[in-house]
Amino acid sequence: MDIDKIMIYNQMKKIGLLLVVFMTSSSIMFGQGANNIKINEVMVNNTDNYLDEYGRKLPWVELVNNSFTTYNVRGMFITTNKEVLDKDMSVPERMKLMGQIPNGFKESLIEGRQHLLLYLNSKPEKGPRHLDVVVDPAQTIWIALYDGNGKNLIDSVTIPVMKPNCSFARIKDGAPVWKIQPVTMVTPNSANNAGQEVSKIENIKANDPYGILMAIIAMSIVFLALVLLYIFMKGFGKLNMSMEARKERTEKYKTLIKIRKASKKAITMAKDGYQKKGINKETYMAVIAMALSEYAQDVHDLESGIITIKRKNTAWNAKQF
Amino acid sequence: MTGTLDFLLDNFNEFLTYTGFANGQVENYIMIAVGAFFLWLAIKKDFEPLLLIPIGLGIILGNIPFRADAGLEIGLYEDNSVLNIFYQGVKQGWYPPLVFLGIGAMTDFSALLSNPKLVLVGAAAQFGIFGAYMVALALGFEPNQAAGIAIIGGADGPTAIFLSSKLSPNLMGAIAVCAYSYMALVPVIQPPVMRLLTTKKERLIRMPKPRQVSKTEKILFPIVGLLLTTFIVPSGLPLLGMLFFGNLLKESTKTDRLSFTAGNALNNIVVMLLGLTVGCSTQASEFLTLNTVKIFALGAMAFIIATMSGVLFVKIMNIFLKEGNKLNPLIGNAGVSAVPMAARISQNLGLEYDRHNYLLMHAMGPNVAGVIGSAVAAGVLLGFLG
Numbered sequence: 001m002d003i004d005k006i007m008i009y010n011q012m013k014k015i016g017l018l019l020v021v022f023m024t025s026s027s028i029m030f031g032q033g034a035n036n037i038k039i040n041e042v043m044v045n046n047t048d049n050y051l052d053e054y055g056r057k058l059p060w061v062e063l064v065n066n067s068f069t070t071y072n073v074r075g076m077f078i079t080t081n082k083e084v085l086d087k088d089m090s091v092p093e094r095m096k097l098m099g100q101i102p103n104g105f106k107e108s109l110i111e112g113r114q115h116l117l118l119y120l121n122s123k124p125e126k127g128p129r130h131l132d133v134v135v136d137p138a139q140t141i142w143i144a145l146y147d148g149n150g151k152n153l154i155d156s157v158t159i160p161v162m163k164p165n166c167s168f169a170r171i172k173d174g175a176p177v178w179k180i181q182p183v184t185m186v187t188p189n190s191a192n193n194a195g196q197e198v199s200k201i202e203n204i205k206a207n208d209p210y211g212i213l214m215a216i217i218a219m220s221i222v223f224l225a226l227v228l229l230y231i232f233m234k235g236f237g238k239l240n241m242s243m244e245a246r247k248e249r250t251e252k253y254k255t256l257i258k259i260r261k262a263s264k265k266a267i268t269m270a271k272d273g274y275q276k277k278g279i280n281k282e283t284y285m286a287v288i289a290m291a292l293s294e295y296a297q298d299v300h301d302l303e304s305g306i307i308t309i310k311r312k313n314t315a316w317n318a319k320q321f
Numbered sequence: 322m323t324g325t326l327d328f329l330l331d332n333f334n335e336f337l338t339y340t341g342f343a344n345g346q347v348e349n350y351i352m353i354a355v356g357a358f359f360l361w362l363a364i365k366k367d368f369e370p371l372l373l374i375p376i377g378l379g380i381i382l383g384n385i386p387f388r389a390d391a392g393l394e395i396g397l398y399e400d401n402s403v404l405n406i407f408y409q410g411v412k413q414g415w416y417p418p419l420v421f422l423g424i425g426a427m428t429d430f431s432a433l434l435s436n437p438k439l440v441l442v443g444a445a446a447q448f449g450i451f452g453a454y455m456v457a458l459a460l461g462f463e464p465n466q467a468a469g470i471a472i473i474g475g476a477d478g479p480t481a482i483f484l485s486s487k488l489s490p491n492l493m494g495a496i497a498v499c500a501y502s503y504m505a506l507v508p509v510i511q512p513p514v515m516r517l518l519t520t521k522k523e524r525l526i527r528m529p530k531p532r533q534v535s536k537t538e539k540i541l542f543p544i545v546g547l548l549l550t551t552f553i554v555p556s557g558l559p560l561l562g563m564l565f566f567g568n569l570l571k572e573s574t575k576t577d578r579l580s581f582t583a584g585n586a587l588n589n590i591v592v593m594l595l596g597l598t599v600g601c602s603t604q605a606s607e608f609l610t611l612n613t614v615k616i617f618a619l620g621a622m623a624f625i626i627a628t629m630s631g632v633l634f635v636k637i638m639n640i641f642l643k644e645g646n647k648l649n650p651l652i653g654n655a656g657v658s659a660v661p662m663a664a665r666i667s668q669n670l671g672l673e674y675d676r677h678n679y680l681l682m683h684a685m686g687p688n689v690a691g692v693i694g695s696a697v698a699a700g701v702l703l704g705f706l707g
Binding site: 200201205208209210212217218219221222224225226227228229230232233234236240241244 | 434435438440443448451452455458459534537545549693694706
């Protein structure tokens, strides 16, 4: 294989690697995007609450995009049928048991931190936000959100039986804790954390009026973070130092071997010079000692060892001058 | 002719109502005098001129009186005015992370890496923040306001602005000016506390020479530091993320141009805009209140507590350290994140007692740890109260 081919091969390898990294990260990012869509609030017994565009009081489910970027939920599925949990069930069979969020309506594009309300117990012919998903308010209901492939479960929650017009909602948009919200606290199409900030401050004021607990907890966290840094620096520093020491020992050993070899050669040469050419012994010793010392300390010049002298006529040494 | 004269006079009178002289109140002149005092401190006394000149002029600029109802769109708090656009960087918390990017690109963490236990001094000094938080609560501030004020004890201007813009925006002007003023006054506040808490023998302690730090350690530190701190305190992400990003630009040695820009041009631009708009935000109506006096008192106290905690913590550490490995308590003050002013004070005070005892490199360890510590502390407070 010639050099050009090797270079092209190497470049292709790099591009291939980059593509793999790109595709892997893209799929992870796609996955993360879908996972940011959460079921946020559900009302299963709507007798005097949110009205649909026909003035009907239908059960509803609110989705929230918990990220800061826009995400399109078209093609995703909502279901209350637990049979879809059967992993062996084929995709077409699953899809029959689920209501699909249709394409072609702009609200399916949920902006960051925004919501989408979908009606249940309805028919898709009524509009894109109407799903053919059955809910019975007299029973505990499991409701799930599936990705567009009908297989990946994105989010699910079990709704207890509640009084009419109460909702089951996350305490804050996207938060893991759920709570039954009374009629006055139901928040269709808006954030679930209304009034939360005030209560947070009030809560701290009530439980820690002097700030002692906060000081202890916060200082502990600061110490924890910095102690972990200390452990890393200490551990890695030690590891690094031992590796450096090992490297140094290996280098020294290699140098020693080189010196021994060179010494043997030098002794042979010295003997030869002393016996055959009558060179002064002290001179030899001084030259060899200096050479070894410079060799060991790596202070010798780097030379190619090739001297090329070519005759070249230039203007200044031309014969006519 | 009379009509023309009347027209001219009316317009002239109208013009006069727009001037600063017609709209000026005593408070404006007081604030302008404060701004002039800051400029005097910076130019004549050489007190942190890079901070105090923009802030001082900003105070003057923000207190030039004008007719607020004229709709000229010139005031800091008027939508669409140029100053308001600059001010968004403070209000929305954009400038502090950018300053942290610059700090990261300029900071060498070698001193800390060579002697990792110094990071604990940086953690201990953050008690200044929480001590001041408790006192602020006792003085009647709400928890979110108390946290905004207490962060002054971290001795970190950008962190103070970042946290107060999130937790107590109405106090931000006073908090920012207070934080920067006290940072400039570190050479006045810290030495008496350090002298008070140390014996002559302790001040003479010589610390062993720091070991050489490998390039690998320097490169790994910002990556691991980012992961460790932000996994524990994700709310500190904007500050810690930018700090470690800037440091990685520097230490990777592959992005010299970016690192140079972050540490020089970008940092200078942001510091100018930050200082100027923070100064502008101290308009008399917002600034000359009893709360400002309380904030300045609490800020001074926070600085003193932080210095004390750092020095005392070193003394406690010395109980457990072997002879020859002991730390000079004069580096304890550097646990606050005023880089490198606090470390310079350790150096100067050390030289005062032993003219061959150079503490600067040792003090830089807790000093840079203080930067991380105060950002973590801000993240914790934001997490609890935000």
